[in-house]
Amino acid sequence: MSRLTHERPAPRSGRTTLRLVETPPTRVDAPRIHSGARWAKHYRAMLRASDAAVITAAVFAGGAIGWRLDGPSLVGLPSPVAYATLSAVVALAWMAVLGAHQTRGTRVIGAGALEYKRVASATMLAFGMLAMAFLVLQTQATRGFFLLALPIGLLGLLVNRWLWRRWLIRQRDNGSYLSRAILVGDSADVEYVLGQIGRLACSPYDIVGVAADDGDFPTRRFGSRIVSTVSGLDHVADAVLEYQADTVIVAGRPRHRSDDYVRSLSWELERTGASLVLASRLTDVAGPRISFSPVEGLPLMHVELPQFEGRKHMLKRGLDIVASAFGLLVLLPAFGVIAALIKLDSPGPVFFRQERVGRNGRTFSMVKFRSMVATAEHDLAGLLDQNEGAGVLFKIRHDPRVTPLGRVLRKFSLDELPQLWNVLRGDMSIVGPRPPLPREVDAYERDVHRRLYIKPGLTGMWQVSGRSELSWDESVRLDLYYVENWSLTVDLMIIWRTIRVVLKPEGAY
Known part of the structure; x- marks a missing residue:
């Protein structure tokens, strides 16, 4: 039968890969100290x-x-x-x-x-x-x-x-410090969970195989790995021992199994020492919003509704005021230098103002350092057919309207520093979704309007996760996730990641 085996790592890279071979099933070699349980x-x-x-x-x-x-x-x-x-x-x-x-x-x-x-x-x-x-x-x-x-x-x-x-x-x-895992479930559920795990920037799992009975799960490449069926649903524990797995991830209850299948599987896994993880279709809901409570032996999952008012938002506003005021004070000399360079670089005003849409659809005038020629808005109509942006966004990698200095300002996000004034005024927040243009909001589908439930941000998950390199769907997903699951801790982590992105810019043009 088909099975997965480990190739020995190359001496210099140390990376572990998986290959599909036709051999009788035997136990794999004992895992290294830096893999498995x-x-x-x-x-x-x-x-x-x-x-x-x-x-x-x-x-x-x-x-x-x-x-x-x-x-x-x-x-x-x-x-x-x-x-x-x-x-x-x-x-x-x-x-x-x-x-x-x-x-x-x-x-x-x-x-x-x-x-x-x-x-x-x-x-x-x-x-x-x-x-x-x-x-x-x-x-x-x-x-x-x-x-x-x-x-x-x-x-x-x-x-x-x-x-x-x-x-x-x-x-x-490099393939170390991973939990070896087997996915269990019907093909559609396994495909979904495999895709979700693959989207993680630092996945803790080394998926060594799939346990399924419907026979429809095809061989899939998972990073540098090849994943295929390693057992049926009734022999998961045997596969765990054979492949030295230490985690079993159940991707939804299989359709052709009884309601107590998961309980029976947990009993079978007792002799293996592997942990049992139940994957939920409850996507894009952060852990703090989920809690469990048993009622007469029935485990109930509680999902708190997102809150868009209250004490937490008052604390966020307090952080915005302190951070923006401090930033404007400290960066005032740098503002003077950038303003002088803009004047020397090209004719036109130092600042560029543009109408953007804020919380609950309220418009405001967003201020930036000018990074384009003074006629940029007038020249836009002739460039629409060259749009490389995702979804409703307009982006051109080599926009002819951007000035030489503007390219430097954009690369390191220096053109956005005057938005600290918008943060201090209350139009924006330090962290939040990207502030959209009115024409972009007019093209939003119904669910995308949820981005407007909180203030737009000077930085956010979109900015620290690839910026213009992201697809429209991915940028929307990140913004909606933030809108519903943000916390002050998450804000501080995004601010820290923003500093790293500014020093090593990616996807900025």
């Missing part, structure tokens, strides 16, 4: 060690400063001994709360904002508990821990996790 344990150990190093450095630095600030005595012990003991207690408590908060759980590491949120909340919880303990014990000399260890340690932990995540992405690009 063992990668998570190895990765967690490295995270634990680096977290401990960051916390130890921050806490003992805080203790040293506290020694200088608070005097020679603490709880009746000589000062150096007392502060060393107290620092060790704080460090151990911090590490314990990080572990109890599952900040190194397999489900949170490697992608998304949840890992960073758990690290931050665990840190605040740890210091809250320590503050209460110090108050009960009447230990006053703790300023160094709260003034130095807390902020520096938290920042160090977040940077440490980000650096490890970049390393993990590189390893996964």
Whole structure:
């Protein structure tokens, strides 16, 4: 029968590939330490060690400063001994709360904002508990821990996790640190889930095969892998053992199986040690909006409706005001230099104003540095037949209206900096969907109007995910996902990714 085997990696690349061969089914070789179920344990150990190093450095630095600030005595012990003991207690408590908060759980590491949120909340919880303990014990000399260890340690932990995540992405690009998975279900459901996983920028799964009975699932290329049927629906556990899989992903209940198929499959998997994952067709809904509650043994999935008003949006507006005001103040000298260069580069005004559509369809005048000739709007009609943009967007890779300086401004998004004024005024937000033109909104299909439920942004998921290289459907999907699932943590991550994109621009023209 057809089966998947691993080719040994080339010595220099280390990449693992899959090829389809006609051989009798036999067990595959034992996976390397950096693949299969063992990668998570190895990765967690490295995270634990680096977290401990960051916390130890921050806490003992805080203790040293506290020694200088608070005097020679603490709880009746000589000062150096007392502060060393107290620092060790704080460090151990911090590490314990990080572990109890599952900040190194397999489900949170490697992608998304949840890992960073758990690290931050665990840190605040740890210091809250320590503050209460110090108050009960009447230990006053703790300023160094709260003034130095807390902020520096938290920042160090977040940077440490980000650096490890970049390393993990590189390893996964080379075929390591992946969970070996088998997809189970009917062909249509398997195709859908395979496509969704393939869209992930850093997929944690190495799909080694498909378990299906309908016989319609064709061989598919999944990145550098070839995926085909490796077993029927009644022999999934045997396939897990044969292919050394550590995850089984059920892509919907198979049509020709009873309602208790998933339960029976979970019992079969008990002898394999593999985890069972149920894929949902509930696409583009972020995890925080989904919760589960059992009712008489029936697991119910609750999906919170998106909120477009309230306290969270007030916090977003507060962040917009502070960030835009600070940005305008700091960038004022740069604005002067860019304005002078624009005047020297081509005749016309420094700023370009254009009507855009904001929240709830309200129009506003968006301001940018002029990057085109002064007659750009008049010249547009003669270029419509050269449009390379996606959907209702008008884009030309080599637009003749763009000035030489304008190409530089656009490449590094410097032409958009004056939009900080629109953010300060309340027309826009720092992060949000792309601000559309009225003619684009007139061409929207019904669902696309949901982009207008929140303010457009100076940057957003569209800008940090490929910009003009994205298809229209993909750009709409990203914007709608953001509209319904945004959070302040997501905003901060997009701002960080925007800085990286500006320094290494892609898809900007």
